[in-house]
Amino acid sequence: DGGITQSPKYLFRKEGQNVTLSCEQNLNHDAMYWYRQDPGQGLRLIYYSQIVNDFQKGDIAEGYSVSREKKESFPLTVTSAQKNPTAFYLCASSISAGVNQPQHFGDGTRLSIL
Amino acid sequence: GDSVTQMEGPVTLSEEAFLTINCTYTATGYPSLFWYVQYPGEGLQLLLKATKADDKGSNKGFEATYRKETTSFHLEKGSVQVSDSAVYFCALRNAGNMLTFGGGTRLMVKP
Numbered sequence: 001d002g003g004i005t006q007s008p009k010y011l012f013r014k015e016g017q018n019v020t021l022s023c024e025q026n027l028n029h030d031a032m033y034w035y036r037q038d039p040g041q042g043l044r045l046i047y048y049s050q051i052v053n054d055f056q057k058g059d060i061a062e063g064y065s066v067s068r069e070k071k072e073s074f075p076l077t078v079t080s081a082q083k084n085p086t087a088f089y090l091c092a093s094s095i096s097a098g099v100n101q102p103q104h105f106g107d108g109t110r111l112s113i114l
Numbered sequence: 115g116d117s118v119t120q121m122e123g124p125v126t127l128s129e130e131a132f133l134t135i136n137c138t139y140t141a142t143g144y145p146s147l148f149w150y151v152q153y154p155g156e157g158l159q160l161l162l163k164a165t166k167a168d169d170k171g172s173n174k175g176f177e178a179t180y181r182k183e184t185t186s187f188h189l190e191k192g193s194v195q196v197s198d199s200a201v202y203f204c205a206l207r208n209a210g211n212m213l214t215f216g217g218g219t220r221l222m223v224k225p
Contacts, residue, residue, distance in 0.1 A: 041218070043203070090158065097212075099208065102163055107155075
């Protein structure tokens with residue numbers, strides 16, 4: 001089945017450590033996105049990529065980095081510069097960045113600080 | 115910039131009750147509008163969408179009509195079930211922009 005796979009489902013980070021969240025899609029979608037969701041709140045855009053080898057900062061990019069070396073993969077690194085990384089992270093993709101295109105979401109990764 | 119405002123939850127209903135979750139938006143141009151649903155511990159699933167004024171999106175008994183004159187996209191369902199308990203997000207997508215989400219509305223349906 002086609003879909004978006006995020007791993008791991010739960011992740012723990014020590015202070016000062018970088019961690020990388022995986023996002024893979026086999027939908028042949030051009031565009032991919034990373035969101036952060038805090039308890040009881042909506043989603044905020046971290047980074048997005050409309051095409052391979054290109055990505056743009058979203059609303060809250062500080063303390064995060066991404067790469068898009070392959071169409072199907074869009075990993076997110078939470079760096080030690082992100083002072084409040086505990087959150088639920090959601091990856092999404094869409095056929096393109098067009099207005100009418102809905103985004104399809106993975107099941108998320110919950111990141112906690114030890 | 116673009117923004118989406120949803121009614122605050124939680125919304126608590128008895129099974130078979132009528133549901134309305136209000137959503138209004140502010141945007142330039144002609145955005146597309148979406149409703150997403152999030153079940154506990156999961157990602158978001160697209161529930162329905164509408165791409166132009168007066169379009170009605172529908173899925174699984176849920177409906178929402180794109181009202182440009184009132185800049186609204188209210189979600190309705192005639193008879194809710196316990197399994198509908200989730201958080202519902204209204205969102206818009208405008209040309210050149212990404213999705214803009216509302217804050218989410220938690221629905222709790224009691225047997």
